[in-house]
Amino acid sequence: MVKWxxxxxxxxxxxxxxxYVLTPGELRISKLIAANVPSAGVSRYxxxxxxxxxxxxxxxxxxxxxxxYRLDDLTFHIENAWFNQGMNVxxxxxxxxxxxxxNLLPLALDxxxxxxKCSLETSDSPFERIKRYQQAKDIKEKISEIFxxxxxxxxxxxxxxxxxxxxxxxxxxxxxxxxxxxxxxxxANEVYSLIGSMQHYISERxxxxxxxxxxxxxxxxxxxxxxxxxxxxxxxxxxxxVFENKRMVPGKLLIAEVIGGTNTIEKxxxxxxxxxxxxxxxxxxxxxxxxxxxxxxxxxSAKWITKLCYPVY
Numbered sequence: 368m369v370k371w372x373x374x375x376x377x378x379x380x381x382x383x384x385x386x387y388v389l390t391p392g393e394l395r396i397s398k399l400i401a402a403n404v405p406s407a408g409v410s411r412y413x414x415x416x417x418x419x420x421x422x423x424x425x426x427x428x429x430x431x432x433x434x435x436y437r438l439d440d441l442t443f444h445i446e447n448a449w450f451n452q453g454m455n456v457x458x459x460x461x462x463x464x465x466x467x468x469x470n471l472l473p474l475a476l477d478x479x480x481x482x483x484k485c486s487l488e489t490s491d492s493p494f495e496r497i498k499r500y501q502q503a504k505d506i507k508e509k510i511s512e513i514f515x516x517x518x519x520x521x522x523x524x525x526x527x528x529x530x531x532x533x534x535x536x537x538x539x540x541x542x543x544x545x546x547x548x549x550x551x552x553x554x555a556n557e558v559y560s561l562i563g564s565m566q567h568y569i570s571e572r573x574x575x576x577x578x579x580x581x582x583x584x585x586x587x588x589x590x591x592x593x594x595x596x597x598x599x600x601x602x603x604x605x606x607x608x609v610f611e612n613k614r615m616v617p618g619k620l621l622i623a624e625v626i627g628g629t630n631t632i633e634k635x636x637x638x639x640x641x642x643x644x645x646x647x648x649x650x651x652x653x654x655x656x657x658x659x660x661x662x663x664x665x666x667x668s669a670k671w672i673t674k675l676c677y678p679v680y
Contacts, residue, residue, distance in 0.1 A: 394503040396467075397484040398514045402521035405645035406452070406473040408528070409481070409521065413454060413469065416445045422520035424512050438509050458485065458506055465506060476647065481517070483510050528638045530623040530675075537620050537678060539578050539599030542613040543569050546595040548587065552629070553594045555662040558582055562596050565610055572604045581655045581676075597655070618651050621677040624659075628668030632656060635675045643679060651678040 402409065412418045416434045423429040429436045434445045444457040453470040467485030474480055487503045489496045525531045545565050549557065562580045569576060578599040585593045603612045621642065625635045636654055643650070657674035665671065 394487040394489060394499060395484070396486065396503055396507045396510065397482060398507075398510045399480060399482050400514050400518040401474070401478065401480045402518060403478050404521050404524065404527055405477055406471055406479045407645045408641070409479050410449070410452070410471055411641070412527065413471070414449050419445070421526070422517050424516045438513065441506065441509050443513075456483075458509075460502065460505070463502070465502075467510075481514065483514055485510075528642050530625070530635055530638050530642075532639065532642055533622045535620045535622045537615050537617045540615045540617050541600055541603060542581075542597040542615065543574065543576075543600045543604050543610055544595060544597035544613045545610050546593065549592045549594060550590055552592055553584060555666075558594065558596060559661075559663050561594065562598070565596065565598065568607075568610045569598070569600060569604055574600045574602050574604050577601055579657050579659055579674075581657050583653050583655045585653070595653075615678070616651065619679050621648075621675075621679055623675045625673055625675060626669075626671065628671060632673055632675065635673075636677075639675060639677050643677065648679040651680050654678075 412422075419436060420426055420430055423436055424438060429438070431437050431442060436443045436445070440460060442459045444459060446455040446457070452472070453468050456467045456469060458465040458467055465485055465487060467483060470482045470484075472480040472482060485506065487499050487506075489499045520526050543565060545561060547561060562582075566576065576598040580596060580598050582594065582596045587593050597613060604610060606612060621639055623635055623639060625631050639654065642648075654675065654677040657676055659672040659674060660670065662668070662671055
């Protein structure tokens with residue numbers, strides 16, 4: 368009987384002691400992932416919280432409000448500040464806030480690691496200590512789920528750049544070209560009118576076009592646009608001051624196909640330039656659109672197929 372009573376008294380002491388032994392005063396949580404993507408490409412996604420929906424788990428129920436996402440019963444409040452390759456995320460559960468940081472760790476030009484970490488202070492109370500342990504366990508599981516989803520997303524470069532970018536080479540090196548200046552962004556009718564005039568001139572000089580027409584539009588100033596169109600030809604034409612031959616160096620070429628109108632095309636070129644900057648590539652010549660779809664025959668710009676081409680070193 369005495370042994371039973373002693374055991375009954377000792378058991379709570381052993382249990383409480385076990386809580387203190389097994390649960391440290393500070394609970395540290397971390398999750399590390401890696402991706403074969405330049406650090407600049409990853410940081411653009413992290414600093415723009417509107418992009419997080421693209422890789423957040425359970426994206427249908429994720430968005431709460433600007434800079435706030437949900438995963439089950441936890442909310443993640445993203446702070447906009449970007450400091451020393453890192454940012455803060457406040458994790459909230461039932462009114463309790465836990466501050467965490469995401470750090471971006473460049474490994475090489477085309478690879479990076481991401482580390483998400485936080486810590487929770489426990490309490491002198493064994494019951495509160497157990498509660499904090501369970502909270503830390505929950506946070507660790509959610510952080511792992513979120514980062515695993517991000518790692519999968521970053522494994523495909525087309526997710527990072529919104530384009531499937533290929534490395535090719537300039538094959539059509541002899542072009543017939545012409546140019547003009549307009550007061551507004553050129554319409555499809557203006558572009559194809561210029562192309563039509565050039566095609567007629569090429570045909571009359573015994574040359575033949577061998578690929579889709581191409582164009583480049585650049586803004587001169589607030590009221591003028593510079594339009595250049597060209598077609599690849601099988602032999603040089605006689606120049607007349609309006610139509611001229613142009614030679615392209617058979618060098619490297621970034622290629623990406625897009626479907627859509629002018630806005631889609633412009634966004635595509637921005638992403639190509641992001642890619643060039645991230646991988647430290649230099650422009651070798653002006654970029655151009657290879658117009659796969661005849662935009663006169665297909666007036667719906669949402670259906671235009673265009674190859675974006677950027678010569679690079």
